[in-house]
Amino acid sequence: MSTTIVTPGLRLGKTSDLQAGPGTYIRDGFIYASTLGTLKQFATPAAAAAEDETDPDPRPTLFVAPRKELSSVPQVGSTVIGKVLRINTRFASVAIMMVDSRPCKEDYLGVIRIQDVRATEKDNVQIYKSFRPGDIVRAQVISLGDARSYYLSTAQNELGVILAQSLAGETLVPVSWETMQCPKTHAIEYRKCAKPY
Structure with missing residues (x-):
């Protein structure tokens, strides 16, 4: 699992190698980030056994977990x-x-x-x-x-x-x-x- 910070529009990989998950979109055979957040990649159970025909798509899934913005809290002097x-x-x-x-x-x-x-x-x-x-x-x-x-x-x-x-x-x-x-x-x-x- 990777934890890289990505920005909207950043190319993340090819659709031939990866699946697009939440927080991503596909254009011209590539997966792009659609939101600011942490890139996460999960291998499917069938990735270890690519011969398994019960899972039609053994490619790992990429998704972007939205980054939580820190809330502004008033302090003395603010x-x-x-x-x-x-x-x-x-x-x-x-x-x-x-x-x-x-x-x-x-x-x-x-x-x-x-x-x-x-x-x-x-x-x-x-x-x-x-x-x-x-x-x-x-x-x-x-x-x-x-x-x-x-x-x-x-x-x-x-x-x-x-x-x-x-x-x-x-x-x-x-x-x-x-x-x-x-x-x-x-x-x-x-x-x-x-x-x-």
Whole structure:
């Protein structure tokens, strides 16, 4: 049995010598990998006794076992991108979708508390003027939090809302660090905007 890592489109062998199994395809008499994974080759029981007529095909079978991608897990200091699920007067709940530019395979929840929204004038922060449900935010993990959620912060300039929709359904355009404007109605909406890179 071999355990070579293969990529899609890699030629694995001839159909005259091998059988194609899961994760492979045949083209012009050759077997190719159709997915990223580990190449596995199994000899059929009849390969040892090729004269045995009970098994019509004594060729070994090739298949590619899909490689499991490592899931991204938030750590303290990680930059995450998430969607605001709900808000109240004390915090915004966020569904974390990406960790350090890698998509999450599991569901992680984060909380942006009122004291972690911005670095200055913390006493004047109002959650409903910083985030709305449906906003996409960039934040940093500041603590592993409790069993239910990670604690997130948007207190740096490059952190905050990166994508939001207006009440008219248009994508809002940031006009300052705390306001965005609807290009259709020109209405101003409050958000804690992330400074573009």
